[in-house]
Amino acid sequence: MTSNTVLKFRELGKKIVAVGRNYKEHAAELGNAVPTKPILFLKPTTSYVTQGHNIKIPPSCKSLHHEVELGIVIGKTGSQITEERAGDHIGGYVLALDMTARDLQDEAKKKGHPWTLAKGFDTSCPIGDVISKENLPNPGNVQLWLKVNGETKQDGNTKDMIFSIPFLISYISKYFTLEEGDVILTGTPSGVGPVDKGDVIDAGIGEISSFRFKVE
Amino acid sequence: MTSNTVLKFRELGKKIVAVGRNYKEHAAELGNAVPTKPILFLKPTTSYVTQGHNIKIPPSCKSLHHEVELGIVIGKTGSQITEERAGDHIGGYVLALDMTARDLQDEAKKKGHPWTLAKGFDTSCPIGDVISKENLPNPGNVQLWLKVNGETKQDGNTKDMIFSIPFLISYISKYFTLEEGDVILTGTPSGVGPVDKGDVIDAGIGEISSFRFKVE
Numbered sequence: 082m083t084s085n086t087v088l089k090f091r092e093l094g095k096k097i098v099a100v101g102r103n104y105k106e107h108a109a110e111l112g113n114a115v116p117t118k119p120i121l122f123l124k125p126t127t128s129y130v131t132q133g134h135n136i137k138i139p140p141s142c143k144s145l146h147h148e149v150e151l152g153i154v155i156g157k158t159g160s161q162i163t164e165e166r167a168g169d170h171i172g173g174y175v176l177a178l179d180m181t182a183r184d185l186q187d188e189a190k191k192k193g194h195p196w197t198l199a200k201g202f203d204t205s206c207p208i209g210d211v212i213s214k215e216n217l218p219n220p221g222n223v224q225l226w227l228k229v230n231g232e233t234k235q236d237g238n239t240k241d242m243i244f245s246i247p248f249l250i251s252y253i254s255k256y257f258t259l260e261e262g263d264v265i266l267t268g269t270p271s272g273v274g275p276v277d278k279g280d281v282i283d284a285g286i287g288e289i290s291s292f293r294f295k296v297e
Numbered sequence: 298m299t300s301n302t303v304l305k306f307r308e309l310g311k312k313i314v315a316v317g318r319n320y321k322e323h324a325a326e327l328g329n330a331v332p333t334k335p336i337l338f339l340k341p342t343t344s345y346v347t348q349g350h351n352i353k354i355p356p357s358c359k360s361l362h363h364e365v366e367l368g369i370v371i372g373k374t375g376s377q378i379t380e381e382r383a384g385d386h387i388g389g390y391v392l393a394l395d396m397t398a399r400d401l402q403d404e405a406k407k408k409g410h411p412w413t414l415a416k417g418f419d420t421s422c423p424i425g426d427v428i429s430k431e432n433l434p435n436p437g438n439v440q441l442w443l444k445v446n447g448e449t450k451q452d453g454n455t456k457d458m459i460f461s462i463p464f465l466i467s468y469i470s471k472y473f474t475l476e477e478g479d480v481i482l483t484g485t486p487s488g489v490g491p492v493d494k495g496d497v498i499d500a501g502i503g504e505i506s507s508f509r510f511k512v513e
């Protein structure tokens with residue numbers, strides 16, 4: 082059974098922990114090395130945007146990229162979680178986009194600055210409704226796809242993650258207590274690219290969950 | 298009057314937006330350029346730790362630094378806040394430490410990675426009780442001090458901030474909606490340095506607020 086906090090994670094959750102470069106082909110397409118440990122960053126919950134509302138391009142961004150990702154909604158608070166017990170802390174799953182101001186991120190990377198502006202602006206996390214664990218029995222082997230104006234841009238499978246879901250939960254919880262309602266974004270497969278004002282993004286997790294967002 | 302959400306910001310707030318290098322002498326002491334716009338990063342609310350509990354050194358950190366900072370507690374939700382209206386969004390102030398795994402941050406800066414692990418681990422934000430606006434009428438001209446084992450390490454004044462409090466609120470809210478209960482950490486004056494297991498940190502805002510934390 083899915084708890085109220087999990088169902089209402091967008092209002093009640095407090096953080097989004099996102100993983101960078103968790104798919105080899107995506108690391109390669111941006112010219113980055115394949116990481117030897119997870120690259121973590123935070124998005125604030127004010128970045129959530131739900132269907133019916135638009136994605137907005139943040140100030141001074143000239144290259145807003147889409148990244149489709151599988152999200153994990155934490156169902157049980159914990160820290161120092163072992164990989165073996167990670168499943169107990171999963172409350173459900175969610176389809177999400179990790180919208181990224183790529184030019185601001187590139188500038189941050191060059192200067193050794195935090196990624197926060199590039200990753201955390203308002204509407205940078207379009208998100209769907211919770212998918213129960215029963216409805217996604219095999220999160221480690223499911224298709225993640227994204228189309229821009231009807232054209233397929235991303236079409237990957239979560240089996241190609243570098244770091245598995247149990248590993249990520251365990252690793253993250255060594256540093257950050259994971260609270261019920263928090264979300265982990267598990268990284269994006271290859272095919273990321275820019276969107277412009279007026280573009281329409283459709284994305285989905287196999288045929289289990291999908292959504293549409295417009296860029297304004 | 299201070300609202301319940303402001304008084305209980307540690308339980309009810311959702312994000313901590315922190316500002317890097319907001320004092321010239323501190324930028325210089327770490328060999329960094331003086332920024333031309335605010336450097337922003339996030340700490341999760343799971344990083345809060347209150348008096349009576351200890352600061353813990355996170356896994357693989359060999360150089361944990363203290364940074365004493367003036368925190369602003371947001372009292373009224375808003376985005377696109379003008380500098381002129383910034384004061385309306387302040388619910389109170391708070392003494393805070395932005396504990397930093399300096400070695401992890403240095404590694405992140407070198408690789409162009411996010412600062413999140415270095416800045417957001419559990420207990421990385423020791424924090425006091427809310428100071429009402431009445432009790433801190435001049436937040437832009439107040440002493441920030443910190444001692445380790447009784448020896449003064451930091452002793453600066455908020456008048457030396459590069460970016461003022463109204464400017465920071467306005468700038469941050471261009472990107473991130475600021476919600477009631479959120480906290481802005483406004484940066485640290487010079488004198489940062491390492492602490493070890495067993496060290497005792499005393500810190501304060503003038504004689505208005507002070508606290509003590511032990512490193513375990």
Ligand SMILES: [Mg+2]
Pocket residue numbers: 099100101102148150179268269
């Ligand atoms: Mg991503």
Ligand SMILES: [Mg+2]
Pocket residue numbers: 122123195196197338339411412413
């Ligand atoms: Mg960051």
Ligand SMILES: [Mg+2]
Pocket residue numbers: 315316317318364366395484485
């Ligand atoms: Mg700081």
